Amino acid sequence: MRAVVERYGTALAGLALIVFFLVFAPNFAAPANLINVVKDTCVLALLALGFGFALTAGELDLSFADVASFAAVMAGFLVQAGHGAAAGAAGAVTAGLALGLVNGAVVTRLNVPSLIATLGLAAVARGLAFWITQGVGFTGRWPTAFTGLARGTTLGVPNLALWLIGATTFAWVLLKWTKAGAHLAATGEAGEAARLAGVDTPRMRRLGLALSGAFAGLAALLLAANLSSAAPNMAGDFFLYAVAAVLLGMTMFEPGRPNVPGTVFAAFTLKALGNGMVLMGAPYYAQDVALGVIIVASVAVSGTILRKAAFRV
Amino acid sequence: MSTGPILALRGLAKRYGAVEALRGVDLDVARGEVLAICGDNGAGKSSLLKVASGAEPPSAGEISLDGRAVSFRSPHDALGMGLATIYQDLALAPRLSIAQNVYMGSELTRGVGPLRLLDKAAMARGARALLARLNSTLDDMAAPVEHLSGGQRQAVAIARALRWDARLVLMDEPTAALGVRESAQVRELILRLKQEGRTVVLVSHDMRDVVAVADRVVILAGGRKAQERPVDGLDATDLTRLVMNAAA
Ligand SMILES: Nc1ncnc2c1ncn2[C@@H]1O[C@H](COP(=O)(O)OP(=O)(O)OP(=O)(O)O)[C@@H](O)[C@H]1O
Ligand SMILES: [Mg+2]
Numbered sequence: 016m017r018a019v020v021e022r023y024g025t026a027l028a029g030l031a032l033i034v035f036f037l038v039f040a041p042n043f044a045a046p047a048n049l050i051n052v053v054k055d056t057c058v059l060a061l062l063a064l065g066f067g068f069a070l071t072a073g074e075l076d077l078s079f080a081d082v083a084s085f086a087a088v089m090a091g092f093l094v095q096a097g098h099g100a101a102a103g104a105a106g107a108v109t110a111g112l113a114l115g116l117v118n119g120a121v122v123t124r125l126n127v128p129s130l131i132a133t134l135g136l137a138a139v140a141r142g143l144a145f146w147i148t149q150g151v152g153f154t155g156r157w158p159t160a161f162t163g164l165a166r167g168t169t170l171g172v173p174n175l176a177l178w179l180i181g182a183t184t185f186a187w188v189l190l191k192w193t194k195a196g197a198h199l200a201a202t203g204e205a206g207e208a209a210r211l212a213g214v215d216t217p218r219m220r221r222l223g224l225a226l227s228g229a230f231a232g233l234a235a236l237l238l239a240a241n242l243s244s245a246a247p248n249m250a251g252d253f254f255l256y257a258v259a260a261v262l263l264g265m266t267m268f269e270p271g272r273p274n275v276p277g278t279v280f281a282a283f284t285l286k287a288l289g290n291g292m293v294l295m296g297a298p299y300y301a302q303d304v305a306l307g308v309i310i311v312a313s314v315a316v317s318g319t320i321l322r323k324a325a326f327r328v
Numbered sequence: 329m330s331t332g333p334i335l336a337l338r339g340l341a342k343r344y345g346a347v348e349a350l351r352g353v354d355l356d357v358a359r360g361e362v363l364a365i366c367g368d369n370g371a372g373k374s375s376l377l378k379v380a381s382g383a384e385p386p387s388a389g390e391i392s393l394d395g396r397a398v399s400f401r402s403p404h405d406a407l408g409m410g411l412a413t414i415y416q417d418l419a420l421a422p423r424l425s426i427a428q429n430v431y432m433g434s435e436l437t438r439g440v441g442p443l444r445l446l447d448k449a450a451m452a453r454g455a456r457a458l459l460a461r462l463n464s465t466l467d468d469m470a471a472p473v474e475h476l477s478g479g480q481r482q483a484v485a486i487a488r489a490l491r492w493d494a495r496l497v498l499m500d501e502p503t504a505a506l507g508v509r510e511s512a513q514v515r516e517l518i519l520r521l522k523q524e525g526r527t528v529v530l531v532s533h534d535m536r537d538v539v540a541v542a543d544r545v546v547i548l549a550g551g552r553k554a555q556e557r558p559v560d561g562l563d564a565t566d567l568t569r570l571v572m573n574a575a576a
Pocket of ligand 2: 373374
């Protein structure tokens with residue numbers, strides 16, 4: 016019984032919350048609204064899964080939101096300069112991946128703790144994004160080939176939902192069913208033991224940070240495509256939400272460890288919470304309060320790997 | 329080659345900055361024996377294991393395995409050559425499962441080419457079989473190691489050494505921080521390794537371990553070998569006196 020509460024307690028609480036909104040929040044249960052919540056979950060879940068990859072390897076990536084903003088701006092720059100949708104999409108993901116690789120190199124080769132290294136890179140990414148855009152942001156007309164990546168549908172299913180399913184599956188298979196995933200987990204859980212057992216731990220830490228960057232790039236691409244705009248700091252608001260999703264996810268399914276089902280379910284729950292509160296007429300700032308409480312409470316319940324990552328400064 | 333020492337150390341030295349942890353140690357470990365290494369705090373016991381296992385490079389001296397000079401770049405190198413080391417605190421990942429710990433760094437996979445997935449069923453079976461060889465009754469291979477007793481954890485760590493089919497197992501204070509019954513379990517595990525024809529080098533502060541399992545004892549003092557003799561006929565008090573005399 017205790018084990019069930021430990022593994023599924025917060026997940027059940029999240030489910031109860033969703034049921035509550037289904038019953039009491041006006042229009043929450045409307046199919047169009049639920050589809051919107053799923054679509055909203057996509058970008059958040061991608062960023063959270065990225066943060067989760069790095070955390071699995073024992074590294075804190077505090078740069079992912081600024082990396083995503085920078086990647087969105089790169090996509091905007093390429094698309095608006097007429098290089099086409101493919102170049103814009105590739106540009107965003109490449110930019111994210113490149114910054115993730117820089118994080119990995121700084122952390123493992125220069126031995127700068129990730130808390131500091133990624134904070135530094137976040138500032139650099141933010142500066143670059145403002146520099147490229149001169150602070151204005153790319154709006155104007157975007158080719159439908161680009162916006163369709165997020166706004167289109169395939170076989171009647173919204174593309175954002177498909178991206179969410181694809182990214183979740185990729186992350187889950189990688190972490191649970193591959194050698195690289197096992198090595199990432201061993202590195203984050205017990206770096207020295209993993210190293211002594213032959214795991215290339217610096218490489219795994221680089222992999223975790225690189226995946227975080229690549230996922231931030233993909234999230235940025237979908238965010239820009241969905242909004243038809245790319246502005247510096249456009250992903251900034253996602254930072255706390257994504258961190259909260261990972262931390263809340265760590266309280267369920269595999270308590271104490273970042274895990275894919277927990278992260279995605281938590282991301283959905285957070286989006287449902289925001290949506291339901293708005294529909295019930297709660298003031299906007301109430302969401303911020305709820306978010307802060309969720310973050311702190313999650314870590315209080317289970318935050319061992321986070322503590323390790325944060326305090327290895 | 330099969331008759332000489334399995335591990336031979338010659339003039340082994342290790343310096344940490346100004347500290348000389350080892351000052352030229354010569355040591356032969358015979359095939360199939362359990363050799364205990366004793367000595368006061370700071371005598372250099374852990375340093376000896378670290379250097380012999382590839383965790384730290386020696387400052388001087390030579391290491392040969394099966395009569396051949398070796399220089400391990402990492403403990404993983406040593407593992408591949410049949411030498412496994414069980415470091416006391418660093419061996420396991422508490423929140424990962426028993427199977428994940430046993431196969432850490434050498435996971436089993438199935439599939440074709442680059443599309444290989446973990447073979448979790450095979451790892452659970454393998455881990456269970458290895459633990460059974462150690463007379464361990466652990467059954468749920470998916471259980472996290474953090475819920476196990478200290479003795480069971482040592483069994484998991486030793487199962488990993490068996491997974492590599494290590495012919496030579498080095499252990500640093502495997503009974504430190506364990507209760508009476510758990511220490512007895514670990515001694516059983518060591519005797520099992522010996523029965524299987526494996527060689528064990530055991531660092532311990534607990535003279536009861538030494539009396540119970542070791543064939544020979546080497547006493548280190550100040551980074552040098554002070555004594556080397558069979559355990560035959562010695563009891564824990566005698567051994568304690570030898571260590572104290574060596575340190576004085
Ligand atoms: N990484 C290190 N850096 C600096 N000095 C070290 C390091 N490791 C060991 N030493 C020093 O080397 C000497 C031998 O240490 P070692 O750990 O080998 O002793 P030990 O016999 O294992 O002692 P104990 O019984 O306390 O475990 C000590 O003086 C110790 O302080
Ligand atoms: Mg020691």
